[in-house]
Amino acid sequence: MTIVTNNPDVKSKYEDDHTVVFVEGGYKDVLVKVRDLVHEGHQLLTHPLMGSLKPNETPYRSIAVSAQKGPVDTDSVILISESIETFDKFAKIVRPDRGTNTPERLLADFRLIDLTLISSAVDFH
């Protein structure tokens, strides 16, 4: 399993046991990195829009893809493309204290939710 994330807590928890691709950037940058990997033949393992925090609220995103490359998986291509479209839809609604502008006092909680959501997938598989 390969985990693509911009969440340092996810990186530190999983980097010893899994391949972690750490993205220096925002939620959208993680989606784009995953799209590139999917186009190279990695398969999506977790839903790119996990959680009820909207794409313009949480600044963190973690997504698991297969460690192995194979033929391009059409379902994964469609899902990541639709997820990027959804992200862009939400990005139009500007939230001054959200997304990339989230104040420091909220960052740890957003990291924690992202970590527990991805853990619910990674730790059971």
Added chain:
Amino acid sequence: MKLELGLIHVTDVQFGPESKIEGSVVYLNEEEIKKIVLEDETIKSVKLDIARPGESVRITPVKDVVEPRVKVEGRGGVFPGWTHKVDTVGEGKTNVLKGMAVVTTGKIVGFQEGVIDMVGEGAKYTPFSKTVNLVLDIEPVEGLKQHEYEKAVRLANLKVSTAIGELARNITPDEVKVYEHDTIMEGIKKYPDLPRVGYVLMLQSQGLLHDTYVYGVDAKQTLTTMIMPTEIFDGAIVSGNCVSACDKNPTYIHENNPVVEELFAQHGKTLNFVGVIITNENVYLADKMRSSDWSAKLCKYLGLDGVIISQEGFGNPDTDLIMNCKKIEAEGVKTVLITDEYAGQDGASQSLADADVAADAVVTGGNANVVVHLPKLDKVIGHIEYVDTIAGGWSGSLQPDGSIIAELQVITSSTNEQGFGKLSAR
């Protein structure tokens, strides 16, 4: 399986020297309730308050809402797996304190959410402006981790609701509603000409603040299965879902599932209500495939003609919803979906994160992006500073005059996806 719900109509809740029910008023000894909450060593303190319909009161951030009930006849007790053993419930008699609710509030994470206004514009959108609400504002001991805090708050509500329900054990109900669920064979014999209809109830199950429990079991570790509809009325499904106030299903709404209510009402008249299938909404895509495969398999096995599918949450669950829809339709079973929408503040954008041509019958609970202006209210129970950081709010949501400008998604159960709210679209 037959369950009688004995409704005791509550018009007020008051603090008093003795916990009791007299007429339509529930009296609660404040210290007794606090003692129940403080049995949990992870809770430092609890403040109690009562919010009544029409009062100038705002409750926020709301975690869960529970309706007190008590099992007076039949196996087990309410909230099996939590405040009672896991005996199968759903049969016999249950008394219900109709008109009141127990609401929990607490600052589990910084961006928490959920507003209940008892009067004004906001009150129009939440069903809990119509109930007399006992509010538990729970403070944890220092250093308590968020997941332990969430569990403590969830359990405190269930324990208090169970204790209040006990007060109704020997009360003669004002009204009795009878729900009788036929076995598969009985249904076929009695209603051979009516369409066989089921309900696929999707449960949020993604992780911290996104979980649901069935008989005490975390739904994300379950396979798609069947539950008797009357079990749901006895509190077999409990919410641990604190995110997305507008479209999560509080425990109260599970206890009063309106889809189940309506299917019972139509049973034997326009349709044959065959049963309820519960299925989860996990993060892992293989889990989604497995769970939706099993939903479709069960629908086919039960020989259904149609199902209603309700989802919980946004984004990721849209994929579960569409997977369920496509696979069930592929088995020749018609589907009607219930969801809500994130269609942008102008309502012009794509509503869901996923779609399919098979999803050609969809009922909406409303557009959660719609902007509402909530007036300043005289009293706030909970923590108003969280409105700026609430889901659907933003910096400046809390106006200098105390009013709030935010999206509808801040309001508890405003766009509920079981159809418990009042919004829809034509």
